[in-house]
Amino acid sequence: MDIVTLARFQFAMTTVFHFFFVPFSIGMGLVVAIMETLYVKTKNEKYRQLAKFWGNIFLLSFAVGVVTGIIQEFQFGMNWSDYSRFVGDIFGAPLAVEALLAFFMESTFLGLWIFTWDRVKPLTHVIFMWLVTIASILSAFWILTANSFMQHPVGYTLRNGRAEMTDFSALLTNHQVWYEFSHVIAAAITMGGMIAAGLAAFQLIKRKDPLMRAFFKKSMRVGLVITLLGSLAVLTAGDLQMKALIEEQPMKFAAMEGTYEDTGDPAAWTLIAWANEKEHSQVFGIKVPYVLSILSYGKPSGSIKGMNTVNQELIEEHGFKNYYPPVNTLFWSFRIMAGFGMLMLFVAVAGLFLTRKKKPILYEKKWMLWIMGLCTFAPFLANTAGWLVTELGRYPWTVYGLFTIKDSVSPNVSATSLLISNIVYFLLFSGLAITMIYLVKRELNKGPEIEGMIDSDQDSIDPFDKEAFTNE
Numbered sequence: 001m002d003i004v005t006l007a008r009f010q011f012a013m014t015t016v017f018h019f020f021f022v023p024f025s026i027g028m029g030l031v032v033a034i035m036e037t038l039y040v041k042t043k044n045e046k047y048r049q050l051a052k053f054w055g056n057i058f059l060l061s062f063a064v065g066v067v068t069g070i071i072q073e074f075q076f077g078m079n080w081s082d083y084s085r086f087v088g089d090i091f092g093a094p095l096a097v098e099a100l101l102a103f104f105m106e107s108t109f110l111g112l113w114i115f116t117w118d119r120v121k122p123l124t125h126v127i128f129m130w131l132v133t134i135a136s137i138l139s140a141f142w143i144l145t146a147n148s149f150m151q152h153p154v155g156y157t158l159r160n161g162r163a164e165m166t167d168f169s170a171l172l173t174n175h176q177v178w179y180e181f182s183h184v185i186a187a188a189i190t191m192g193g194m195i196a197a198g199l200a201a202f203q204l205i206k207r208k209d210p211l212m213r214a215f216f217k218k219s220m221r222v223g224l225v226i227t228l229l230g231s232l233a234v235l236t237a238g239d240l241q242m243k244a245l246i247e248e249q250p251m252k253f254a255a256m257e258g259t260y261e262d263t264g265d266p267a268a269w270t271l272i273a274w275a276n277e278k279e280h281s282q283v284f285g286i287k288v289p290y291v292l293s294i295l296s297y298g299k300p301s302g303s304i305k306g307m308n309t310v311n312q313e314l315i316e317e318h319g320f321k322n323y324y325p326p327v328n329t330l331f332w333s334f335r336i337m338a339g340f341g342m343l344m345l346f347v348a349v350a351g352l353f354l355t356r357k358k359k360p361i362l363y364e365k366k367w368m369l370w371i372m373g374l375c376t377f378a379p380f381l382a383n384t385a386g387w388l389v390t391e392l393g394r395y396p397w398t399v400y401g402l403f404t405i406k407d408s409v410s411p412n413v414s415a416t417s418l419l420i421s422n423i424v425y426f427l428l429f430s431g432l433a434i435t436m437i438y439l440v441k442r443e444l445n446k447g448p449e450i451e452g453m454i455d456s457d458q459d460s461i462d463p464f465d466k467e468a469f470t471n472e
Contacts, residue, residue, distance in 0.1 A: 001415055001419070002415065003409055003413060003414070003415050003418060004405065004406055004409055006415060006418035006419060006422060007079040007080065007409050007410075007413065007418055008405065009422060010075065010079060010418060010421060010422050010425060011072075011075050011079065011080070012391075013422070013425060013426065013429065014068065014071055014072045014075055014425060014429075015072060015387065015391070016384055016387065017068055017429045017432075017433075018065065018068035018069055018071075018072050019383060019384065019387055020380055020383075020384075021061050021062075021064050021065035021068060022065055022069075022140065022188070023184065023187055023188035023191045023192075023379070023383055024061040024065070024188075024191060024192070024195065025058060025061040025062045025065050025136060026133070026136045026137060026140060026185065026188035026189075026191075026192070027188040027189050027190065027191040027192020027193065027195070027226075027230070027379075028054065028057060028058040028061055028191075028192045028195060028196070029058055029062075029129070029132055029133040029136055029192070030133050030188075030189055030192050030226070031054055031058075031192040031193060031196050031222065031223065031226055032051050032054050032055045032058050032129055033126065033129040033130050033132075033133045034222065034226065035047050035050040035051040035054060035222060036048070036051035036122075036125070036126040036129055037126055037130075038050075038222075039051060039122065039126075040122045040123055040126050046214075046215070046218060048122075049215065049448045049449060050215070050218060050219060050222070050448075051129075052117070052448070052449065053215075053219075053443075053447075053448040053449075054196060054219070055113075055129075056443050057195075057199075057440060057443060059110075059114070060436060060439050060440055060443070061436075062110070064432055064435075064436050067432065068429070068432070071425070071428075076091075078410065078413070078421075079409060079410050079413055079418065080398075080408050080409060080410060081410040081411070081412075082407060082408050082409060082410060082411065083398050083403065083407075083408030083409075085162065086161070086162055086163055086399070086402075086403050086407075086408070087149070087150075087162075087163050087398075087399055087403065088162075089162060089163065089164045089165050090146075090149055090155075090156055090163055090164070090165045090171070091146050091149065093165065093168065093171075094142040094143070094145040094146045094171065095142065095143070095146055097142050098138075098139050098142035098143055101138070101142075102135050102136075102138040102139035102141075102142060103135070103139055105131065105135040105138070106132055106135035106136050106139060109128045109129075109131040109132045109135065110128075110132045112128045113125065113128040113129050113132060116128065137185060140181065140184055140185065140188070141177075141181055144177055144180045144181050144184060145171050145172065145174070145177050147180065148171075148174050148176040148177040148180055149171060149174070149399070150394065150397075150398060150399050150400065151176050151180070151248075151249070151390070151394065151400055152174060152175075152176040152248055152400065153399055153400065153401065153402055154167075154170045154171065154174045155167035155168065155169070155170025155171050155174075158402075163399065163402060163403075175244070176244070176248070179237070179240055179241035179244055180241070180390075182233070182236075182237040182240075182241075183234065183237040183238055183241050183386075185233075186230055186233035186234040186236075186237050187230070187234050187379065187382070187383055187386065188230075189226060189229065189230030189233065190226075190227055190230030190231050190233075190234055190341075190344055190379055191230075191379035191380075191383065192223075192226060192230075193222075193223045193224065193225070193226030193227035193228075193229075193230055193348070194223065194227045194344055194347075194348075194375060194376065194378060194379050195223070195376055195379070196219055196220070196222065196223030196226070197219070197220045197223030197224045197227060197347075197348075197351065197372060197375075198223075198372055198373050198374070198375050198376025198377075199219075199373070199376055199440075199444060200216040200217070200219040200220040200223060201216075201220060201369045201370075201372035201373040201376075202369075202373040202376070202444070203216045203444060203447075204216050204217065204220070204363060204369050205366055205369045205370065205373065207447075212447055212448075213363070215447075215448055217355070217360075217363055220351070220355065220372070221352070221355055224347075224348050224351045224352050224355070225348075225352065227344055227345075227347070227348040228345070228348035228349060228352065231341065231344050231345035231348055232345070234341055235341070235345070238338075238341070239295075242256075242295070242296075243296060243297075246296055246304070249393065249394070249400065250305050250310045251307060251310045251311070251314070251323055251324070251325065251393070252325065252330070252389070252393030252394065253304070254304065254305060254306055254307045254310055255307060255324075255325045255326075255327045255330040255331065255393060256330050256331060256334040256389060256393065257269070257270055257292060257304065257331070257334075258270045258273040258275055258282060258285060258327060258331040259282075259304060259306045259307065260275070260280055260281055260282055260306045260307045260308050261306040261308060261309075262303060262304070262305055262306045262309055263292065263303050263304045263306065264303055265293070265301055265302060265303040266289065266290045266292075266293040266300055266301050266302065266303075267290075267292035267293040267296065267302060267303055267304050268287035268288060268289045268290065268291065268292055269287065269288045269290075269291035269292035269295060270285045270286070270287050270288075270292075270331075271285075271286045271287065271288055272285065272286050272335075273285030273286070273331060274328060275327040275328050275331070277324065277326070277327050277328065280307065280308060280311075280324060292304060307324060307327070310323070311323045311324060317401075318401070321396065322396070323395075323396065324395075325392055325393050325394075325395040326392055326395065329388060329392060330388070330389055330392060330393055333385040333386075333388040333389050333392075334385070334389050336381060336382070336385040337382050337383075337385040337386040337389065340378045340379070340381050340382035340385075341382050343375065343378055344375065344378050344379065344382070347371070347372065347375050347378075351372060354368065
């Protein structure tokens, strides 16, 4: 119950809850933009109804994301003021651009999109939604620019105990930005598609009306295609980011693999394991020969430094400290992230195959629909696990190699105030979560507006078949 632990818990709780909704809104915004684009291209009224219905879900995620984002901003001044003093000259610039440019652009065009249905041409209206989507992606870019400095500091000089910016362009060309950005946006795309497909599956379980079933079948197909594309992008981006860690954050990489001792050449991959973190040793592990070398270097040779070796190197560079991160958390978080990522890729491929026009058996098999529906929660778990790896793997640094967590905490906060604020935030976030779930469920139960919807027997065009892109 010390100050550092309570401050870390509060920031982690706020970040995790906020990050439930950041990729949710980015991904769902893209889903809505694609659906409305199909309407503009095909003039099929069903796609307009898709865009309006899923747009309501998107608006809910956006609203909760804004509330939690504001709370997170307060954290830097409340509990991490020494960190803010140290890095504020650098950290503040991208966050200011995010708020003054990307967020205002996003909120402005979102307002136009909400209030101009049937008041502007369909092409103009869909452009509003694409601008909202682009702005949300730009918002993520500027936030990740700030976070990437914490992972790999560049473009700065140390002066009077502070990190001061010397090259703004270096922040933008920091390769860590592009690893994180591509990974996060790909995960957001996957999340948007999976939520649309999963929630549609839940509706197909209980809906009997042919018009409603036709609507949610189309929703599922669009969602699965987007999930497939996003999952493939996540695999590529994640692989590149993981390989970059070998040189830049070798302790994080070794912890993700549960490797305390140097692996030797070739390196075996640990499938499952458990570590004795106090003794800095592995209690047990099941290893697969050659696989870690293949994953790390793209060939069946090459070794990886273990945590004990890396810790000694960090001691020689920075002084005597314990540089070991929470190994078991990182090891299993990485596998949860990768496991659910592969699950969503498999579900997307299988779902598209089982809903093909010739034999769409998935729609009639409740057990298959239940699997698809439960996968709605997979991107939330994968994204949360991924951020735990990203942030906890940097321990004990807030800015890697420059500033520690212990040095970052506000000097004037007390354990009592932190405990009380933790309880308040927990209750607030729980209330927001319950409200969000209730409102989403209400929107789903209400269903889409049926005006203009076509009969299910006529609804045979797949949204991504070539017929969908020819004007009637």
